Amino acid sequence: METILSGLRAAAEATRLRLLLLCARGELTVSELTDILGQSQPRVSRHLKLLCDAGLLDRFREGTWVFYRLSERGRAAELAKRVCASVPADDPTVMLDNARLETVKRQRAETANAYFRANAEEWHRIRSLHIDEREVEAAIVEVLSGRKVRDLLDLGTGTGRILEIFGPQIEHAVGIDISREMLAVARVNLERAALRNCTIRQGDIYQLPLPSASFDAAIFHQVLHYADRPSLAIAEAARMLRPQGRLVIVDFAPHALEFLRDEQAHRHLGFADAEITQWCRDAGLVPEPVRHLLGQPLTVSIWVAWRRSETDAIEPSFPREAMS
Numbered sequence: 001m002e003t004i005l006s007g008l009r010a011a012a013e014a015t016r017l018r019l020l021l022l023c024a025r026g027e028l029t030v031s032e033l034t035d036i037l038g039q040s041q042p043r044v045s046r047h048l049k050l051l052c053d054a055g056l057l058d059r060f061r062e063g064t065w066v067f068y069r070l071s072e073r074g075r076a077a078e079l080a081k082r083v084c085a086s087v088p089a090d091d092p093t094v095m096l097d098n099a100r101l102e103t104v105k106r107q108r109a110e111t112a113n114a115y116f117r118a119n120a121e122e123w124h125r126i127r128s129l130h131i132d133e134r135e136v137e138a139a140i141v142e143v144l145s146g147r148k149v150r151d152l153l154d155l156g157t158g159t160g161r162i163l164e165i166f167g168p169q170i171e172h173a174v175g176i177d178i179s180r181e182m183l184a185v186a187r188v189n190l191e192r193a194a195l196r197n198c199t200i201r202q203g204d205i206y207q208l209p210l211p212s213a214s215f216d217a218a219i220f221h222q223v224l225h226y227a228d229r230p231s232l233a234i235a236e237a238a239r240m241l242r243p244q245g246r247l248v249i250v251d252f253a254p255h256a257l258e259f260l261r262d263e264q265a266h267r268h269l270g271f272a273d274a275e276i277t278q279w280c281r282d283a284g285l286v287p288e289p290v291r292h293l294l295g296q297p298l299t300v301s302i303w304v305a306w307r308r309s310e311t312d313a314i315e316p317s318f319p320r321e322a323m324s
């Protein structure tokens with residue numbers, strides 16, 4: 001009862017209600033909210049703090065920036081959603097706020113697109129070296145089909161492509177990337193696709209800012225070749241999985257294209273199956289047979305491994321024949 005009362009008290013003020021409505025439509029920084037509301041930053045910050053304290057908003061940091069969005073879980077989150085849904089969309093103040101929000105989003109999209117355009121040519125060049133991306137994406141979808149995936153984690157999410165593919169089919173997804181520029185592009189793409197169940201966070205794949213065992217699937221799509229410690233990244237991803245949860249790694253098979261190292265900062269010229277499989281085992285996962293999507297000159301491999309549940313029998317670490 002106290003949660004509901006403090007939530008209602010926090011929402012019962014004009015500026016705070018406007019803040020709630022705006023944050024229900026996307027992740028926004030204090031300065032964006034200040035621009036939209038036309039109020040001073042200290043005032044807006046004070047209101048935001050009250051809304052966060054009451055559990056109606058979530059606050060999270062991305063480098064030096066702080067974002068706010070409507071809370072996702074718990075009773076206060078439920079209340080926040082109901083309060084927002086009860087405000088008529090044709091209220092003149094709400095309409096004006098929404099029009100200003102659209103301007104903020106347009107400005108964001110322009111900045112993100114400029115970054116994307118600056119890099120697009122290089123990415124296109126790499127894509128042309130392996131089979132059509134749509135075939136790779138279809139194979140990833142197939143790998144996870146028939147599995148109950150409620151929560152999905154996309155590691156090194158980049159432009160958020162994997163979230164766009166899986167977002168419509170799952171309950172909740174989180175994309176993590178270290179690059180703020182990439183996250184800006186992802187944010188625009190997710191907003192365009194209206195995927196409110198997908199969130200993105202700045203973070204390092206070696207030290208994920210997330211609780212253990214909270215996802216049914218985790219994906220590294222074309223990320224590990226940048227990693228200087230792929231085995232540690234795999235161990236950290238394994239930590240995220242619930243029992244029976246699946247780790248999907250999509251990357252190149254070993255190749256000899258040195259220019260990818262020199263010009264594209266690839267640390268690894270692909271990975272051998274035995275290498276990835278062993279790292280998965282070391283992380284306590286059970287590997288499945290590997291798939292190869294042959295391309296010229298790059299072959300894309302898909303490695304899948306799953307976390308056994310506590311009650312599963314422990315697999316012997318040497319072949320069964322050796323036991324008899």
Ligand SMILES: C[S@@+](CC[C@H](N)C(=O)[O-])C[C@H]1O[C@@H](n2cnc3c(N)ncnc32)[C@H](O)[C@@H]1O
Binds near residue numbers: 161179203206221
């Ligand atoms: C080639 S992009 C792939 C993006 C996305 N997975 C896709 O396939 O469209 C690699 C991404 O990994 C991210 N990345 C590299 N090292 C990282 C790290 N240590 N932690 C988090 N993200 C990282 C990069 O910023 C980049 O966005």
